[in-house]
Each structure stands twice: as structure tokens, then as C-alpha cells.
Amino acid sequence: MRPSWTRRVREQPWLFAGALSLALLxxxxxxxxxxxxxxxxxxxxxxxxxxxxVAVATTPAAVSGNGGLDLSVGPLAVxxxxxxxxxxxxxxxxxFWTSAPLLIAIGAAVGALxxxxxxxxxxxxxxxxxxxxxxxxxxxxxxGAQSISAPDNWTxxxxxxxxxxxxxxxxxxxxxxxxxxxxxxxxxxxxxxxxGNDVTAFSSGVNVTATRIVAFTLGGIFAAVAGIxxxxxxxxSQASQTTFYILVGLTALALGGTSLGGGRGGLTGAYVGAxxxxxxxxxxxxxxxxxxxxxxxxxxxxxLGVVVGARAGAFSLSAILPRKATSTA
Amino acid sequence: xxQALATAxxxxxxxxxxxxxxxxxLFVFGMATIEGFTQGYSIRSMLILAxxxxxxxxxxxxxxxxxxxxxxxxGMIVLGxxxxxxxxxxxxxxxxxxxxxxxxxxxxxxxxxGWVCDRFEVPSIVVSLGVGTIAxxxxxxxxxxxxxxxxxELIREISSGTSxxxxxxxxxxxxxxxxxxxAMAVFLHRTPAGRRLYATGANPRAAKLxxxxxxxxxxxxxxxSALMSGIVGVxxxxxxxxxxxxxxxxxxxxxxxxxxxxxxxxxxxxxxxHTVLGALILTxxxxxxxxxxxxxxxxxxxxxxxxxxxxxxxxxxxxxxxRV
Numbered sequence: 146m147r148p149s150w151t152r153r154v155r156e157q158p159w160l161f162a163g164a165l166s167l168a169l170l171x172x173x174x175x176x177x178x179x180x181x182x183x184x185x186x187x188x189x190x191x192x193x194x195x196x197x198x199v200a201v202a203t204t205p206a207a208v209s210g211n212g213g214l215d216l217s218v219g220p221l222a223v224x225x226x227x228x229x230x231x232x233x234x235x236x237x238x239x240x241f242w243t244s245a246p247l248l249i250a251i252g253a254a255v256g257a258l259x260x261x262x263x264x265x266x267x268x269x270x271x272x273x274x275x276x277x278x279x280x281x282x283x284x285x286x287x288x289g290a291q292s293i294s295a296p297d298n299w300t301x302x303x304x305x306x307x308x309x310x311x312x313x314x315x316x317x318x319x320x321x322x323x324x325x326x327x328x329x330x331x332x333x334x335x336x337x338x339x340x341g342n343d344v345t346a347f348s349s350g351v352n353v354t355a356t357r358i359v360a361f362t363l364g365g366i367f368a369a370v371a372g373i374x375x376x377x378x379x380x381x382s383q384a385s386q387t388t389f390y391i392l393v394g395l396t397a398l399a400l401g402g403t404s405l406g407g408g409r410g411g412l413t414g415a416y417v418g419a420x421x422x423x424x425x426x427x428x429x430x431x432x433x434x435x436x437x438x439x440x441x442x443x444x445x446x447x448x449l450g451v452v453v454g455a456r457a458g459a460f461s462l463s464a465i466l467p468r469k470a471t472s473t474a
Numbered sequence: 475x476x477q478a479l480a481t482a483x484x485x486x487x488x489x490x491x492x493x494x495x496x497x498x499x500l501f502v503f504g505m506a507t508i509e510g511f512t513q514g515y516s517i518r519s520m521l522i523l524a525x526x527x528x529x530x531x532x533x534x535x536x537x538x539x540x541x542x543x544x545x546x547x548x549g550m551i552v553l554g555x556x557x558x559x560x561x562x563x564x565x566x567x568x569x570x571x572x573x574x575x576x577x578x579x580x581x582x583x584x585x586x587x588g589w590v591c592d593r594f595e596v597p598s599i600v601v602s603l604g605v606g607t608i609a610x611x612x613x614x615x616x617x618x619x620x621x622x623x624x625x626x627e628l629i630r631e632i633s634s635g636t637s638x639x640x641x642x643x644x645x646x647x648x649x650x651x652x653x654x655x656x657a658m659a660v661f662l663h664r665t666p667a668g669r670r671l672y673a674t675g676a677n678p679r680a681a682k683l684x685x686x687x688x689x690x691x692x693x694x695x696x697x698x699s700a701l702m703s704g705i706v707g708v709x710x711x712x713x714x715x716x717x718x719x720x721x722x723x724x725x726x727x728x729x730x731x732x733x734x735x736x737x738x739x740x741x742x743x744x745x746x747x748h749t750v751l752g753a754l755i756l757t758x759x760x761x762x763x764x765x766x767x768x769x770x771x772x773x774x775x776x777x778x779x780x781x782x783x784x785x786x787x788x789x790x791x792x793x794x795x796x797r798v
Contacts, residue, residue: 214599262782267793269739271543271599272785276778279726283774290771347794354794388722392607399600437619440611447604451596 158402159414161453162421165400169424177431190313191304191378192427195222197419198371199390200397201320202364204415206259206270207398209360210340210407213263217274218368219390220281221255223383225372227289230382234298241299248369255281256365260358282387289384295376303377316374317416320367324412336360341408392443397422400450422446490736492787493751500758508765518644520757522633525651526713528753530706531728532658533584533699535749538737539662540675540695542598546587546606547703547728548721549613550580554707555716556613556621563623576704583609584700588693602696614718621716629712647709658746671695723770730777731756734784 173180199222206213225248238244255277262273303312327333338346339356347353375383400421401414425446429439485491504511530547537544554576561572587605591598631637633647642649662668673681674691681688703721710720735752737744756777763773 214597266786268782268785272733272739272781275729276781276785279778279781280775282726283771283776283778286771286774287769343794344797392603395600395603405597435615435618437611437614440607441615442611444604444607444609444611447607448590448601451600451604452590452594454596 158404158410158454159417161402162400162414162417162450166417166420166424169421169428173424173428173431176428180427180431187304187306187311187313189423189427190311190317191374193419193423194313194316194374195371195378195390196393196397196422197317197416198222198320198367198374199394200401200415200419201412202367202371203394203398204403204410204412205336205360205363205367206357207403207405208340208407208410209336209357210343211263211270211357212405213270213340213357213360213407214395214405215259215274215361215364216271216391216394217255217259217277217281218364218371219392219394220278220285220387221252221365221368222371222375223387223390224255224281224285225252225369226375226379227285227382227384229300229372229376230293230295231288234295239296239298244299245373248372249366252365252367252369252372253362254365256362256368257358259365260361263361264354264357278391285384285387289382292382292384294381298376300373300377301380303374304380312377313374316370316377319370320412323363323366332356332359337408339408340406392447393419393422396443396447396450399447399454402450402454418450421450490748490751493734493736493748493755497751497755497758500755500762504758504762504765508762511761511765514643516761520761521648522645522713523760524753524757525647526633526706526709527724527727527731527757528750529651529654529702529709530724531731531749531753532654532746533695533702534728534732535735535737535744535746536671536695537598537699538732538739539671539744540691541678541739542591542602542692542695543729543739544587544602544696544699545599545725546584546602546609546700548725549606549609550583550700550703551707551710551721551724552716552718553609553613554580554704555625555711555720556617556707557704558625558629558708559621559623559711559716560617561623562626565623569626569628573708576708577701580609580700580704581697585693585697587700588696589689591696592689592692598696610718610721621718624715625708625711629708631712633709633713655746655750662745667694726774726777727756727760730781733781736784 401418
């Protein structure tokens with residue numbers, strides 16, 4: 146007997162977002178036949194990249210369990226954008242080889258700090274990452290008080306094509322490549338073991354603390370890549386977008402059905418969730434809907450996504466409450 | 475020595491001693507280093523700011539007690555401010571019908587948040603962010619992103635630094651705040667509904683087994699939180715004028731006030747009097763920071779670190795090795 150569709154959605158929670166994005170893609174093409182023209186692909190991917198990368202950045206922490214909801218990745222991506230435009234490029238760090246590693250290092254450091262706070266210092270992840278988000282927002286407002294446009298720099302080629310390949314496709318593929326590389330190591334297994342049941346993983350000799358710190362660090366690295374993608378797209382500093390990207394990260398995560406319970410899911414959900422957001426955004430623009438509606442649409446998508454995700458058993462409340470309150474099993 | 479520490483710990487558990495100490499210390503520091511810190515108008519404006527902050531943090535306190543977070547506060551504040559300014563200032567409504575609409579809309583949206591969270595067992599942080607974004611968007615859609623009206627004079631007088639209450643030289647908002655704080659203390663500690671709220675936060679499953687209808691608690695708390703945010707929006711429209719950005723500072727500072735006050739997340743420890751202290755501490759701290767030339771960006775950074783320090787003292791998770 147073939148499994149029912151509800152069971153399939155339960156096992157692959159991103160299928161809902163997948164179906165939704167397919168439908169949206171068709172509507173987009175109907176509304177604007179030029180939408181799928183090959184010439185438009187680099188631009189589409191460049192618009193999708195910051196959304197998708199912010200969403201992907203929230204995934205490793207979520208997989209590591211313990212309610213690892215990382216609220217700081219959106220602000221962190223914007224911080225990388227603001228630092229690149231305001232500090233790095235004007236101060237001589239304008240080549241790829243000097244600024245990109247520096248941004249990645251900053252992202253990794255902030256991610257590792259999140260991991261340190263939630264594991265070694267045993268803060269509840271939501272509270273710890275919210276504090277880090279506050280601090281980052283302050284930095285963004287301080288450094289990027291005035292939005293300025295970036296002078297000519299290496300990121301602009303990422304919004305177009307590098308040879309035959311759209312630049313954004315490279316950025317979008319980076320997390321997947323890193324994830325696949327990790328699959329070949331013991332870390333991948335340790336991460337899913339930790340997320341599935343940290344006590345069991347700990348008893349079997351997995352270094353749970355290190356595993357979780359690395360998970361948050363990976364998120365920070367992906368967020369830095371998202372910041373680069375954002376800079377490539379807009380070629381200016383966007384400090385005012387900080388809260389918007391918190392919304393994006395959470396919405397894509399919820400739509401993609403990434404489990405906050407930990408130990409399940411992968412990067413697919415985040416990509417598909419972000420694709421839904423991107424397609425809604427383009428549809429709203431194509432149909433000439435007033436831009437004020439975008440907030441309403443995003444809010445509805447967030448609530449809808451989390452409810453559907455919950456039906457699929459992915460996004461459960463018990464996953465993010467402190468253990469004390471739920472340790473009845 | 476260790477016995478003294480243990481006694482202090484026990485006292486701190488029941489009384490916010492550290493918070494009172496921090497408030498006094500900050501106040502004395504401000505008095506000593508900033509000129510005019512204790513003058514009448516300065517104290518008055520600090521009290522007004524603290525009352526707005528504490529009222530905005532009231533709903534968040536209750537959300538904390540049941541182990542949830544309300545991120546819809548900025549959206550509801552902006553919605554309340556937009557509705558009062560537009561309905562009264564542009565469409566010529568009188569005050570009471572406009573207030574009735576605001577109460578109805580915010581309460582309904584908050585109740586929806588609570589219902590969705592409990593019905594589908596999904597994180598409140600996500601649902602409230604979604605509903606808050608809808609509220610924020612609905613306000614801008616309705617005004618076409620052009621907010622021109624202003625609230626009636628009566629609303630402005632509630633929080634104006636120059637108004638008086640029955641001849642006392644303080645604006646009405648401070649007395650409203652005081653009354654609400656007392657009512658909240660009675661509600662949380664002396665009524666069955668308050669008990670049910672704490673029980674739901676301490677252990678939702680045990681609360682359900684004790685025949686507490688946790689869904690009602692969730693719906694009630696979120697409806698109340700949204701309602702308070704809407705009302706704070708109305709007051710803010712009179713105090714500073716309506717603007718799509720007025721809500722955000724109250725989310726961040728409100729959260730900080732709750733945590734600094736000592737209400738633990740899902741720990742069922744703390745109450746609104748803690749938040750009142752937290753709001754006073756933050757207002758004095760902000761006044762000192764502003765007096766020394768720091769801007770809002772610096773305040774965000776300071777508040778972030780402040781929460782981390784305070785949370786370090788309590789509300790942390792158990793050690794993994796103790797859970798094996």
C-alpha cells in the first residue's frame with residue numbers, strides 16, 4: 146500500500162512548501178510570461194540568495210536540538226552587509242581575498258559565541274540569541290546609520306553571471322557543498338544524534354557541547370554568506386532591514402517545516418521555504434500590488450507555515466520550552 | 475559566609491533585593507554625575523517614560539510567566555497609534571468609538587495568537603511575530619503608508635509632562651500605571667485565575683491534569699497583551715505622535731525590563747511588580763546614557779549585555795551530565 150499524503154508530508158515536511166512554491170512558480174509564469182526566460186535567471190537567483198541563505202543559516206542550530214532557534218542570523222547577515230559597505234571596502238579591504246574571509250570569520254565568531262552561550266553557559270537559546278541580536282542591531286544602527294551605496298566591488302559580479310554560471314548560484318551552493326562535505330565526516334552523525342536525544346548522545350560519548358557550538362558556528366558562517374549575497378544584490382548598506390531578516394529566517398524555517406525538535410530535516414526545507422517567500426515577493430511586484438501589502442502577506446505566510454508545519458509534526462512547542470517544563474517523559 | 479549567601483539567595487527569591495539595590499545605585503550615580511537629574515521636570519519625565527515602558531511590558535510579563543514570548547507588541551502598538559490618529563484626526567470620530575474599535579481589533583488578534591499557539595502547539599515566538607507583522611502591515615495598508623492624523627487632545631494630556639491629576643502635579647498616566655500595578659499584584663497572587671496562570675507556566679501538562687483549561691489561559695494572556703499594546707500605542711500617539719517605528723523600542727526595552735526585573739521564562743517566578751522595578755531601572759539607566767551622550771544604538775548594545783548578565787544569575791538550563 147502506498148503511504149497516504151499526510152504521512153508523506155509528515156516524513157518530508159518540506160513537501161508542502163515544495164508544492165506551494167511549484168504552484169506559485171506557475172502563477173508567476175502565467176502573470177508574467179517572461180518570468181522564466183533564461184536571461185532573468187541570474188537576477189532571480191540573486192534576489193532569492195539572501196532570503197535562502199538566512200533561512201539556511203538557522204538550520205544547523207535547529208537540527209542540533211534543545212530548541213536551538215537562532216534569532217541572530219538575520220541581524221548577523223545584515224551586519225556583514227553593513228560592515229562590508231561601511232568599513233571594509235572604504236578601508237582597503239576591497240578585494241575578494243581580503244574581505245570575504247574576514248566576513249566569514251566574523252560570522253563564525255558570532256555563531257560560536259551563540260553556541261558558547263547556549264551550551265557552556267547553559268542559556269535558553271531563544272534568550273541568548275535574542276540578546277546577541279540586540280547587540281548586533283545596535284552595531285548595525287551605529288555603523289550603518291545612513292544607508293550608503295557601495296562603490297564598485299567584487300560582489301557585483303555575484304549578482305550577475307560568472308562565465309556561464311549565475312553568481313548567486315555559487316553562493317546558494319556553498320552551504321550545500323559544506324553540508325555534503327560534513328556528511329563524509331563523523332560530525333554529521335554526531336549532530337543528528339545530539340539533536341535526536343542529547344542525553345543518549347552524551348552517554349554514548351558524543352561531545353554534545355562541541356557539536357552544538359559547531360552547529361551554531363556553521364549558522365554564523367552561512368549568515369555571513371547571506372550578508373555577501375545581500376550586498377551583491379543591493380550594492381548598498383541596509384541597516385534598516387535588520388528586523389525584516391529576522392522575519393525572513395523564521396518564516397522560511399517555519400514554511401520549510403524544519404523541525405525545532407532537533408535531529409531531523411536538512412537544508413532542503415530552508416531553501417524551499419525561502420523559494421516560497423521569493424515567489425510571493427515577485428508575484429506581488431508583478432501584479433502591481435501596493436508594497437504595503439507585503440508585510441500582511443508575510444505575516445499570513447508565517448502563521449500558515451507554522452500551523453501546517455505543526456500538522457506535519459515538525460514545529461512543536463515542546464521543542465522550544467526549557468526542558469524543566471516538559472520533562473514528563 | 476556561605477550561610478549568609480544562602481540566606482541572601484532565599485531573600486532574593488522572594489523579594490527583588492538586587493533590583494532595588496541596582497535602582498538606588500543607578501539613581502545615586504545619576505544624581506552625582508548629571509546636572510539637573512533630580513529636578514522636578516526630570517523626575518516627572520522619567521516617571522512618564524517608565525510608565526509607558528512598564529505598561530508596554532505588562533503583557534510580556536504575563537507571556538513570560540506562561541512560558542511564551544510576544545513579538546507582536548510593536549505591531550499592536552503601531553496599529554493602536556495609527557487607528558486613534560486616523561479615526562479621530564482624519565475621519566472625525568469621537569474618542570470612545572475609536573477606543574472601542576482599537577480594543578476589539580487588538581483583543582481579537584491577540585486571542586487568535588493565543589488560540590493558534592495552544593491549539594496547534596506551535597512556538598508563540600513565531601505565531602506572534604506573524605500576527606504582529608499582519609497588524610503592522612494592516613495599519614500601513616489602511617493609511618496607504620501616509621499617516622497624517624493626530625489623536626484628540628484628551629489623549630495627549632494623559633501623558634503630557636505639564637498636566638496634573640486632581641491637583642497633584644503628575645500626569646494621569648502615572649496614577650493609571652500605579653492602579654494597574656496594584657490590580658495586577660492582586661490578580662496574580664490573590665485570585666484563582668492568577669494561580670491558574672502560574673500553574674500553566676510551571677508545567678503545562680500537570681496544569682492540564684489539574685483540570686486547568688490551558689487554552690483559556692493562553693488566549694486570555696495573549697489577548698490581554700495585545701490589548702495593552704494597543705492602548706500603549708494610543709498613549710504613545712499622544713505622547714510622541716504616531717509613526718510606524720514607534721513600536722520596536724518598546725519590544726526590546728519591554729523584554730529587557732521583564733528580564734532585568736527578574737521574571738524567569740517559563741519559571742513561574744516573578745510578577746508585575748518585578749517588571750515595574752525593571753522598567754524604572756531601565757529608564758534611569760537610559761536617562762544616564764542619554765545624559766552622557768550615548769544614542770539608541772548604544773542602548774541596544776547595553777541592553778543586550780544587561781540581559782545576558784541578569785540571565786546568567788538565574789533561568790539557565792540544567793547541566794547535561796545531571797540529566798543522564
